[in-house]
Amino acid sequence: MPDSLILVTGGAGFIGSHLTDALLAAGHRVRVLDNFSTGQRSNLALDNPRLEVLQGDVADAALMRRAVVGCQAVAHLAAVASVQASVDDPVGTHQSNFIGTLNLCEAMREAGVRRVVYASSAAVYGNNGEGVAVGEDTPKAPLTPYAVDKLASEFYLDFYQRQHGLEPAIFRFFNIFGPRQDPSSPYSGVISIFTERALAGKPICVFGDGEQTRDFFYVADLVPLLVQALTQAQVASGAVNVGHNQSISLNQLLAAIGDVLGRLPAVTHAEARAGDIRHSRADNSLLRERFQLAPATPLQDGLAQLLGRA
Ligand code: NAD
Ligand code: UD1
Structure with a gap:
């Protein structure tokens, strides 16, 4: 479905801007929503007419309602990505990392937008993977506000899937x-x-x-996975690790x-x-089962x- 409109929250950031480039190259239209706290305009192909940029905060519920209108799918990447920043400022980071997700879920429910790719994190496992590769069923042990917000966001996406038919594709990125x-x-x-x-x-x-x-993972290997999850006909439920083991x-x-x-x-x-x-x-068997991985x-x-x- 080239030419569909895809919202990328956090699209001016590191991962989001690579995803935005890939979606534009594949013929999609992209709406980037970013507050430019860590992202930069210079990461974006601003002269591309198929790119629209909304400056604002995912914690702004009214803005999120406007942002999803007309979208086929959403990649929700906006967050404070630093674990340490969440330790230093749990209340501030919670607005971006949790309230933002909840606002997005509500906005998508209202607008009837279903597909959302969510950037969760290996942080949800805490130290439960000590010395071994963690599978998705490993008990969760969030040690920081960052990890708590990621895990809570996963649970909310799961709720909106069961209750309102959202189609979340949740990835637990290891270190990109x-x-x-x-x-x-x-x-x-x-x-x-x-x-x-x-x-x-x-x-x-x-x-x-x-x-x-x-478990370090190169961004160019990640982007095709996100594109697949945004555009494939169906997504299986449950979070998927993204790492190399x-x-x-x-x-x-x-x-x-x-x-x-x-x-x-x-x-x-x-x-x-x-x-x-x-x-x-990461135990990445589920990733290899569900997605086509580039070398x-x-x-x-x-x-x-x-x-x-x-
Ligand atoms: P990044 O800081 O480069 O990107 C985050 C983007 O979100 C930035 O452009 C920033 O300006 C924007 N943003 C932050 N708070 C916002 C808010 N309240 N409203 C609107 N925009 C906001 O970081 P990244 O590494 O590209 O991370 C992208 C996502 O992937 C994040 O959700 C992060 O938690 C997640 N993640 C990253 C890694 C990694 O290793 N980089 C691993 C696991 C998960
Ligand atoms: C990173 C991501 C986080 C993601 C998680 C998934 C960033 C900023 N953080 O967190 O979004 O959810 O992976 O696994 O992208 N370190 C140093 N010196 C430095 C900086 C860091 O020794 O100058 C150490 C840290 O203490 C840590 C390791 O390097 O032990 C990795 O740190 P960091 O890159 O911040 O990543 P994570 O905390 O793993």
Whole structure:
């Protein structure tokens, strides 16, 4: 269904802007709703006549009602993406990360828009995956306001599915990285910060001993999954992990950056962050069963892109 109108909340951000590009390239019309708190206009193809930009907040219920009108589907990515920011400001982040989802559900119910792709997170598992790959049925243990809001949003989407026929496709992203992930704040994603500082020859600060692990997933491998979920005829219910079932420690990440650059970055250490998950690794069998996966971009190749060595 090319030419359909798709709402992308958070469309000016890292993941949202790549999704917006892909949807426009596939012939869709895209309405981006963003408050530009971390997203940027420069991430968007503003001269494309099939792109419409609404500046505003997902916490604004009236705006959300206007935003969904005429849409075939919604990708709900707007949120404060930093776990640490939610620890520092639970009330403020709750407006974006939970109230925004609820406003969207209500707006979609009223307008009769059904399909919504939701960016949930591996954070919902907390430390229950210690040392193993977490499957979707692993008991949830949200450790931070961020994780609580993601899990509560999942539950609300599930309620609106049962009660009002919404068609949510819920993805639990593990650690997504790639171009346009903004490195400029201490709240930014670790790879964006590490690669920017390594390139500039500045020391990198590791919180804790660097032995915590993450399952890193390149953004260009994620976008086709989101497009499939937005446009396929039906979605099966239940959340789906997005990861590679690979765990990389921060110390391994630093070594990989050193390999690409040909020199090891200087490292300092600070105390581990409160609520920081120790090990995070996805069992991705459900993802492989339900979606067509492109060959995975190796971490080294993704790093080479970011470090200008590709
Ligand atoms: P990002 O910060 O680049 O994108 C978030 C976008 O949402 C930004 O453009 C920001 O301006 C916008 N936004 C924030 N609050 C808003 C509000 N109240 N109203 C309107 N717009 C608002 O981060 P990202 O990494 O692209 O994350 C996108 C989504 O994916 C988020 O929901 C995040 O929680 C989720 N997620 C990201 C990762 C990851 O590793 N990057 C992993 C799991 C889940
Ligand atoms: C990330 C995402 C979050 C997502 C989750 C899913 C961001 C900002 N966060 O959270 O949206 O839901 O993955 O798994 O995209 N670290 C350092 N030094 C730094 C920055 C970070 O040592 O300068 C450490 C952190 O303490 C943490 C690890 O790196 O142990 C990863 O941190 P971060 O990139 O913020 O990601 P998550 O908290 O895993």
